[in-house]
Each structure stands twice: as structure tokens, then as C-alpha cells.
Amino acid sequence: YAQALFMINGTLNVAGTIESPVIFTAANDDTAGGDTDGDGGVPSPGHWKGIRVEPTGTARFNHAAVRYGGGPDYAYTEFANLVNWGGTLEFTNSETSFAAESGIKHNAGTTTVTGSKLAHSPVGIFIIAPFVSVTNSVFDTVRAALSIPGGDYSSDIFTASGNTYVGSQPPIISISGMNVVGGVTLENSFPYVISGTITVNQGATLTINPGAII
Numbered sequence: 001y002a003q004a005l006f007m008i009n010g011t012l013n014v015a016g017t018i019e020s021p022v023i024f025t026a027a028n029d030d031t032a033g034g035d036t037d038g039d040g041g042v043p044s045p046g047h048w049k050g051i052r053v054e055p056t057g058t059a060r061f062n063h064a065a066v067r068y069g070g071g072p073d074y075a076y077t078e079f080a081n082l083v084n085w086g087g088t089l090e091f092t093n094s095e096t097s098f099a100a101e102s103g104i105k106h107n108a109g110t111t112t113v114t115g116s117k118l119a120h121s122p123v124g125i126f127i128i129a130p131f132v133s134v135t136n137s138v139f140d141t142v143r144a145a146l147s148i149p150g151g152d153y154s155s156d157i158f159t160a161s162g163n164t165y166v167g168s169q170p171p172i173i174s175i176s177g178m179n180v181v182g183g184v185t186l187e188n189s190f191p192y193v194i195s196g197t198i199t200v201n202q203g204a205t206l207t208i209n210p211g212a213i214i
Contacts, residue, residue, distance in 0.1 A: 002072045005049035008057035008087065016063030016094075024051065024081075026068035027147030045121070046071025046079070046100035055086035055109065061094045071098030080105035080126065091116050097140075097199040102147070113137055123147045124171065130155055136162040145171035145190050154204075160189040180204045188212045 005026075006012070016022035026047035050069030059082075069081035077083045079101035082091070086108035088209045091122070096103035097119040104111060104118070105126040112133045118124035119140035125132060126147045139145045145165070148157060165171050173189060177196025181204050186192060188211035200206045 002048065003021075006051040007054060007076075008052065008201040009054045010057060012051075012053075012057070012079040012095075014059070014061045014064045016061075018093075020063075021094075022061075022064040024064070024066045024069070026061055029068060042067045043098070043126060045069075045098045050077035050080060050099075051082045052077055053082070053084045053087040053089050053109070053123070057087035058090075059087070060090045061093045064094040066096045067096070067105075069099045070102070078102075078105050078107075078126075081121075083107065084109045086105075086112050087141055090114075095119060097121065103142075104208050106132050118142060118145070119166075124172075125158075127157055130157050132158040134158065134160045138164050138166060139171045140166040142167075142171050144170075144174040148176065148178070148198055150177030150179070152179045152181050153184050154180075156183075156185050158187075161188055163189065180206045183207070185209060186212055186214070 014022050026043035029043045033199045045068055049069040066081045070077055070079040081096045081099040081103050083105040088109060089111045091113045093115045095117040099121040102123040103121045107128045110131055115136045117138045117140055122143055124139050124142045124145045171190050172193045175194050178198045179198045183205045187205040191213040
């Protein structure tokens with residue numbers, strides 16, 4: 001429901017298995033648990049708020065699915081299924097899909113995504129600050145695999161390796177702008193689309209790895 005929200009100040013361990021994944025979803029998602037609300041309805045992104053990891057929190061997901069979150073307002077999860085506000089988020093062998101805007105939003109802390117699927121959302125991961133790691137994961141029908149707004153960056157924002165995509169259009173890494181004030185590397189991953197100014201300041205270094213497309 002619209003006010004449903006998990007706020008993690010301690011530790012959340014979501015320990016699903018291949019045979020029995022743990023599913024966080026909308027009340028009217030009849031694909032999980034049947035027609036529990038009796039309305040036979042069709043869920044939509046933003047049906048519930050989502051999962052928010054606070055600075056003192058740790059959230060570990062294994063064989064889990066998080067669907068239809070990111071609503072109905074910006075205040076708590078910022079239109080994302082999961083948001084890291086400075087804690088530790090580990091998302092392994094799991095899926096985030098049908099978010100209002102972003103499957104995962106990373107504001108601070110450490111977010112690690114491994115062997116997972118980010119699907120059917122405008123943005124896979126929205127990255128405000130370091131540090132995000134994405135490996136061996138699939139981006140399925142997302143426009144931007146990663147989205148990075150403008151700001152000051154003094155170190156690498158993310159690492160990405162072994163990732164693939166599903167869909168007719170390859171996803172992009174969207175960068176609104178960047179003020180490089182330290183050492184930053186753009187890896188060879190999905191194509192980068194730059195919509196603002198990238199400034200490399202005196203004494204700073206921007207390294208673009210072989211094979212990168214900008």
C-alpha cells in the first residue's frame with residue numbers, strides 16, 4: 001500500500017533461495033501469492049514506498065525480488081525501489097523491477113550489486129556519490145543503466161564489469177555533468193551520454209579506459 005516502507009537502521013538479512021525467493025511487491029501483484037486483495041487489479045510502479053537503508057543500516061539481499069516501489073512521494077525513497085542513504089546495501093542474485101524511477105538509488109555509503117537483474121524501470125541505478133559496484137548483472141529494458149547527476153567528484157564513482165542487457169535498445173550511462181576535483185576513471189561499460197559540462201580541474205585527472213564510448 002502507499003504508506004508501506006522499510007527503514008533499515010540495523011541489519012536486514014533477506015535470505016531467499018533459488019527455489020524460494022523472497023518477494024517485496026505491490027498488494028495487487030497477483031503473480032506473487034495470488035489475488036490477496038481480491039480486486040484482480042494490475043500493479044503499477046510506485047504502488048508502495050520501498051526500502052531505505054539509513055547510515056547505520058546494513059541490508060543484504062540474496063535471491064530476492066523488489067517490485068513496484070518508489071512512491072507515492074519523493075521524501076522517503078526518492079522514487080526508487082531501494083535507496084541507500086549512507087549504509088551498506090548488498091544486492092546479490094536478486095531482481096529489482098517496475099520502480100517509479102530507479103531500481104536502486106545510491107546517495108551515500110556502499111552499494112554492491114552482483115549477479116542480479118535491474119529491469120523495467122527508467123533507470124537501473126541512480127548514483128549521487130561514490131561508491132557503487134555492479135558486476136555480472138543484467139539490465140533488462142531500462143533506458144539508463146546508470147545515471148549520474150552533476151557534482152564534484154574526487155574519486156571513482158562506480159565500477160562495472162561483466163554486465164549485459166536485454167531489450168532492443170542498449171542502455172546508456174547518463175552523466176548530467178561532472179566537476180572532477182581528484183582522480184576519476186570512466187570504465188569501458190555501456191555507452192556514456194553526456195548532457196552537461198565535464199570540467200577537469202587543475203591537479204585533477206580524468207582517465208578514460210580503452211574501449212569506452214562517449
